[in-house]
Amino acid sequence: MSIDLEQIRSANPIEQIVGEKFALKRQGTRFVGVEHDSLVVTPQTGQYYWNSKGEYGDAFDFVGRHLLNYSTGWNNRDATMFMEALRYLAQRAGIDIETGNDFHKSYAWAERQLVQRLHEVLLATPAALDYVTKTRGWQLATVRSARLGFMPQDKRKLLADLNLPDKWRDVIAKFPAGMIVYIHLERGRLVYLSGRSIEGKRHYNPPREILGERRPYYNHLYSADAERAVLVEGQADAITFGEWGIPALAIAGMHVSDELLTALRQHRRLFVALDNTPDAMEKNRDIARMLGATAFIPRLPEGVKDANDWLVQGNASADVVQDVLNKARTWLQSEIERVAFLVGLERKDAVRELFTHAVDLDEMELSEFRSALAKLGIKGRVFNDLLKAVRAKTEKEETDDMPQILGDDIPLLSPALGFQKDVAIVTVSVVERTKDKKLNTQPYLVTSSRDLVRLSDEQIIALNGKEVALRVMPEGSDFLMRWRFSDIQRFLKGETVEPGQVFAAVHDLFTQYVDFRSEVESAILALWTIGTYFYTMFPAYPYLALNGPKNSGKSTVMRVMQPLAFNMVSTSDPTGPSMFRLIHYTSCTVGIDEAERYHNPKDPGMQQIRQLLNSGYKQGMPAIRLIGEDMKPQAFDVYSPKILAAIAGLEDILASRCIAIPMRRTDKKMPSFPPDFDGAAIRHQMYTLALTAFPYVHTNYFDRPTLHTLHNRSSELWSPLVALAAFFEEQGGVSGLLQAIATAAETDEQISQGKALSEREEAVLQALELMTRGQQNVVWIKAAALREKVARLIGQPVEKMGDTQWIGHILKRLHLLDEVGRKRSMEGMSYAVKPLDVVDMMRRYDVAMIYESR
Structure with missing residues (x-):
């Protein structure tokens, strides 16, 4: 198991750590040393810089140098030293580190080491070092603060012994050698790499399919809540403003999106200073106009093309630059001059x-x-x-009340669990204390940007700088209190989870209490359960069908899943109206026992449930109900995960929406599932995983069609589990999972298309051939005798085969039965079987004949 470095880092704010050793005073969004004014701490990035000493780093580095007294001997790549700093911070935050945990397995550690190795390559490469210090004119302290790197020809040492996600290995493999590497950090984590050649003028951004769209570049002084900042074109200009002690960010060829504009408006003053060319100056005016009153346009000296050129050619000092910014005009002032x-x-x-x-x-x-x-x-x-x-x-x-048509540019999300490519939300209920000392259960949104948003009566809200529309307005209820508020706070503070550990926690819980026929069945259950926290991302999500005799573990699976799956409710007698509303408002997972009764056409009370089950596996298939005294039609979104337990199997239409998990009676002594198990810790991991890992799963599902070769309904049902399996194998190190799920999916596809038979179906054909061998005319076969023969062929005790209802389903599916070919007697059901039809069906499916020894 690995140690969660991000949890430890987020639990130890950098300003508190530095403040334990040196007195600090706040200056805007930063802290500066009282006695050492070159000591600068930036809480937003979690970094500190001590320019006069040439020091920089995060909480681990400061603890190592100043609280553990390693001073200049500190080396954050030394495992012993780093572990000492880690234990110091963990103990300070009250976080237990289990014996045997290995921080080397953490992605955060690997990314940290990759950045450090790229930086050390730059310092050890004279041509690269000359380029940044002479050609670009930056002091070595600025180069260190920016963590600039250099891409070598031989990249093996960069990656050696690092547990990096595959995406970073792909980035390094494709990154051209001989380039300066710009490190893009957000919240202290590596999110992007970009490059610039030291010879010629070539720029590089990794392929979109690996890292997504381009990201802004923030210099080491920038923070989102800084009072002022400068917007520039290129990364070199942002670093140059860092040389002058000014927060800056570079759009680096990006389109300035509405999301970025919203974020930039948070600064009290934003100076728009793209390149000093006619085209760029026109772009300055456009951006400043969109930003509004907070935007200022500084006028760079004549003859310099950008900020870095101003530093190198004009030898501009920090005081000169501050003076130019001080004289900057607003967009409105500049526009008046133009008019x-x-x-x-x-x-x-x-x-x-x-x-x-x-x-x-x-x-x-x-x-x-x-x-x-x-x-x-x-x-x-x-x-x-x-x-x-x-x-x-x-x-x-402003007073015009005419409603506006909701445009396609505003995504419509389920508030209970909603995903877009760059945002995810989940609704929770939180108990509030009112001013009159009463309790109020209030719905809140927890977002992927780690915000807690109190919901009002507004259905259109702003998230991450973009407007989103909530499909329904959730109400506060105890049902939505499945994520403890203390755990929510840990997530909001930056806690992350290791994907492999989440999968193992869910998988191990199932295998501890249920005896499965094979490991792939328990893996399917674990993936499906975790997938309930992602399901609204997918156009369709399969039902699970637990088929097996009494006492085969179906109810135990339900009990284990109940505290784990997203907003799960379990019932053996649901009513249509209540289930329609519950799914519509809470996107709940539904567990239904005795599911075979819902396809009984003689039970009119089950008609509504049949409609719910037939429509609810796929988006865009609402159930229409007539509501109120005026019988007004209303569409209920009944799309949600559902798990069905049945002894006799399901009718064909419902079965075609399911992934079947055959259950059997165990011959082992399995422990009983504890009735007081609440699953809160595992649910916290799955909530956190969904809100942090959804971009990977989204990419796997929508952008990687080669993950499987499935078609039609099989692709629709299995693709979500394949996408999740690929994520856990690639990002969580669960070896062999993708192949196991892909193989199970392909086998299921062959069976569903009639290209292959299940083990039990093959055994039925073999048993029938044995029982009718040598006969030419119709033979009446007793269901009990056929069940006994099948049990012997597949090596199971007959009592584990359940009742005989499944025999009729198989005979019908194999076209060996018609309506007149069955009769009931005191000894049970009998079926009329034609021996030639049995032999023909065995030939078509290449089923071998059995020769029993006397």
């Missing part, structure tokens, strides 16, 4: 546009706007009339 040179209709339209931006100005800004417009000849009554007209138009638009 002064326009004439005619173009000028008239531009002035009208200016006034639309003046509505939200405060008194001081409006006074400056009035003075600037006066220089254009727009003053007095004309100015007042124009401003009044714009304000009246704005007020009319």
Whole structure:
């Protein structure tokens, strides 16, 4: 097992760790040493920098150097030293480290070592070091703070002995040698790598299918809550502003998305300083206009093309740069200057546009706007009339209650469990204490960006800078309290989970209490259970069918799954209206016992449940119900995971929506499942996994069609489990899982398409051939005798074969039975079998004949 470095890091805020040794004072979003003003701590990134000493690092590095007194002898690649720092921080946070746990297996450790190795390659390569210190003009302290790396020709040493996810190994393999490597960090974790050649002018970004879309580059001083920051074009410019002590981020050729614009508006002042060329200056104005009042446009000196050129050619100092930023103009001020040179209709339209931006100005800004417009000849009554007209138009638009059509650009998510490519949400209920000392059960959203969002009556909300629409409005209820608030807080603070450990925890619980025929069946159950936390991502999600005689473990599987699966409810007698509403509002997993009774056409009470089961395995197949006294039709989304337990099997339509798990009576002494097991710890792991790992699973499902060769209904049912199996094998180290699931899926496809028979079906044919051998005419076969013969052929005690109802299903499926070919007597059911039909069916499926010894 591995140690969760991210949990330990997030439980020890860097400002607290440094503050235990040196007094700090807050400056904006950073902390600076009281006695050592070159000591800078950035909580947002979890890093500290001590420029005068040339030190930088995170909480582990600071503890090693200053609290464990290794000083300059500290080496974060020394396992003994690092483990000492790790134990110090774990003990400080009250986190137990189990004996035998290995931090080397942590992805966080491997990514950390990869970044360090790339950086050491740069420091050891004269050409690369000359490029960053001479060509780019950065001090060595800036190079170290930025953790700049260099990609060597021989990459084997970079990857040796590191437990890296496959995506990073693929990135390194494809990354061109001879390039400076820019390290993209978010919340202290490696999220992206980009490159720039030291010869020529070549840039590199990894393929989208490996790392996704390009990411902004943040310099080492940037934080999302910084009071001011600079937006630049290239990574080198962002690093250059870091040289001057200024937070900056680079769009690096990206399109400036609405999400990024929303994030940038959080800064009190954002300076837009892309390259100093006509095209880039026009882009400056466009971005500043979209950002609004917080955006400023600095004017770089004539003759320099960008910030780095300003440093190298102009030898600009930090004071000079601060002065230029101090004189920067807002977009509105810059636009007024531009309008002064326009004439005619173009000028008239531009002035009208200016006034639309003046509505939200405060008194001081409006006074400056009035003075600037006066220089254009727009003053007095004309100015007042124009401003009044714009304000009246704005007020009319704001008070207009006409609803807007919801556009396709706003995703419609299930609040209980919703996924888009870049965002995931889950609804939980939290008990609040009101001002009048009462308790209120309130629904909250927990998001993949580790935010806790209190839900109001608004169905359209902003998440990660984007609007999303909630399909229904969830209500606070005890049913949604399956994620403990203390565990939610751990997630919000940055706790992560190891995928392989999550799979093992679920899988081991099933195998501890249930005796399965093979390991693949327990693996399918574990994957399916974990998949209930991802299922709304998929267009369809299979039902599970537990088929077997009494006392074969079906109820035990249900009991084990009950505390684990997403919002699971179990019942043997569900009612249609209650189940429709429960699934619609909570996306719950449904466990149904005695499921064979729902295909009884003589039971009218089961009609609604049959509709629910036939529609609920796939998105876009709502159940329509007539509601209220006016019988108004309403669509209920009944798509959810369902597990069905049956002795006699399911009818064909329902069975075609299921992955079957044959159950058997055990001959082992299995422990009883504890009735007080609540599963909270494992549920916490699965909630965390769903909100952190969903991009990997999404990519596996939608972008990797070669993971399997399934078709039609089999592809629809098995693809979610294949995508999950690939994730756990590649990201969790569960060896052989993907092949096992793919093989089971292909076998199931062959059986469902009639290309192959199950073990029991083959045994039925062989038993029938033995019992009718030498006969030409119809032979009446007693079901009990056939069951006994089949049990002997497959090596099972007859009492483990259950009752004889399954025999009729198999004979019908093999086209060996018609409606008149059965009769019931005191000795049970008998079936009319034609020997030639049996032999023909064995030939078609290549089933071998059995020759019993006398």
